[in-house]
Amino acid sequence: MTPIKAPKKLIEVALPLDDINVAAAREKSIRHGHPSTLHLWWARRPLAAARAILFAQLVNDPGYQRELGHGVNKKEAEIKREKLFQIIRDLVKWENTNNEEVLNRARAAIWESWRETCHLNRNHPQAAELFDPEKLPAFHDPFAGGGAIPLEAQRLGLESYASDLNPVAVMINKAMIEIPPKFAGQAPVGPLPELNTSGKDSVRPGQAMNEDWSGAKGLAEDVRRYGHWMREEAFKRI
Template sequence: MPKECKRLAEVDFPIAVVSKHSAREKSIRHGHPSTLHLWWARRPLAAGRAMLMALLLPDPGDAKCPEEFRAKARELLLKMPGWNTPRMNQQVKSEKGLRKALLTFIGDFANWDNSSNKDYLATARALVKAAHPEETPLVVDPFAGGGSIPLEALRLGCEAFASDLNPVACLILKVMLEDIPRHGPELAEELRRVGKEIKEKAKKELAEFYPPDPDGATPIAYLWARTVRCESPNCGAEIPLMRSFWLCKKPNRKRALRYKVVREPSPPGRGQGEGNYHPTTIP
């Protein structure tokens, strides 16, 4: 691709569609790389994938865009399932129509559901190859953080170089860009096996700190708080200094503790917690 040729991102970009897919991606957990390890400034994969592709492809409407790329792009887009229609055939004949079709493809490819679709993957990689027939593009990200940009570069068939000053980011990058692609499903199986061993070992070592409740349930956590004793001569209850008694605020699963003073002859009083569904009953 000639250096003088404008990239597609310099002319237009499907920002509304990509923004919608990026916002939806935040709620996706199963199988998403963001669950590998917390990174505070992680960029959406949808935005990285779309912008990288728009930067790697030339603008078909530019006078210096190779005619070979235009012809190959038309061929590849019309091979997409559902794209070979009379309307699309007519649209891609013009340079502006081909640009619009490429932007539509990039917007659709930003969808997480299409990120591993074999048709979208093959077409995206073939388009990048058509734009750079001489050599495979190298994408460099010197401050890669959570690794969204280099990961999407690999997805598009490019070579990627990533680094960061933070050692946690470097570990995330190494695992995501080197270890997982190199070992594949075998690494996942080994991780499950080792995780199971660690879980069983930890369960034995910590069992004495989590004795079963009278109903047989095993506690999973404790609420720790400093306490003060009421100085009233007729009370003497121990009051925990807690900012909130909420356990869960989900609409369909609200749980809270209600502090109840139980008066006894001796000692004068004590406090105990009990489960409660309604936050209004918290004293």
């Protein structure tokens, strides 16, 4: 059996733990836009920690000697490692959750490490099957629970799969990682409702969206419009 050459990963060497801990603790006070508001789930993992750990597991540590005859410059490795640390520091901030510039830097580092690993294993007999430099490995969480880990794997650019025995967990994961990608970038299909009659608010759904339907914004707007319709119908009847 031909051994697989696996460069040491960043998580095996060092992490900016203080920055990750601060961001994870801050998440506890986030209520708007956090998956925890979708459904309460015990042992929910902080998104910041899940994102940081996944990234650190996917990128190669710069200080690892790749091949014989190719020594490592420790000072250069420290500089490169600090750049990866900075990506993590930016990645774990709540305000950067959907920051494409930050996410693209993280995805680029993941791709670079994956292609390096593919190159190291180019002579493996199953290289074509296992080490395709144009396709990242898929991710599977067999006990996904609240879905934080597969959600963050998907955000980092991996094809993400989740499963669980609990039907509530399955429903949560469908809502977070299965349904939104199917409608990514699509405009809402529901009609824009009239201003409400209940007097609860003066802004109708979609009014402040500026027709930017990137990502899951169109799907989210449809949910708002349907919720608006349900509230209006309930107000008429009650």
